[in-house]
Amino acid sequence: MSAFRIYLRVVSQSLQPEEISKRLEAEPDESTSIGSRRHPQAPPRSQVTWIRHAGPAGGCARPEELEPVVVGWGRDLAGALG
Numbered sequence: 001m002s003a004f005r006i007y008l009r010v011v012s013q014s015l016q017p018e019e020i021s022k023r024l025e026a027e028p029d030e031s032t033s034i035g036s037r038r039h040p041q042a043p044p045r046s047q048v049t050w051i052r053h054a055g056p057a058g059g060c061a062r063p064e065e066l067e068p069v070v071v072g073w074g075r076d077l078a079g080a081l082g
Contacts, residue, residue, distance in 0.1 A: 006054040006066045008073075010081070013047045020050040024080045026073070029053045 007029075010020055017031035028050045035044045054069040055061050 004061060004063050004066065006063070006070065008052045008054075008070075008081075010050040011047055012050075015048060017048055017050050020048065024050075024077055026052065026077055 016033055021027050030051045032045055032049045034048055037044055054066040
């Protein structure tokens with residue numbers, strides 16, 4: 001049985017994660033901020049990532065199991081992304 005991971009990732013060079021959440025009216029499952037670092041020696045990040053997982057973080061599932069999750073995010077989120 002194959003496993004899939006589906007997620008929505010928004011990337012920005014100007015908006016911080018909080019502003020993306022406000023505009024989308026949704027919270028991320030994970031995010032990074034401009035200027036943050038993976039570790040102390042790493043260069044500061046030049047962009048934000050805002051990620052929402054369709055299923056358990058790090059988990060795997062079949063696409064047909066994840067479709068209702070993505071559809072359940074709703075038209076408002078889809079419209080805000082568009």
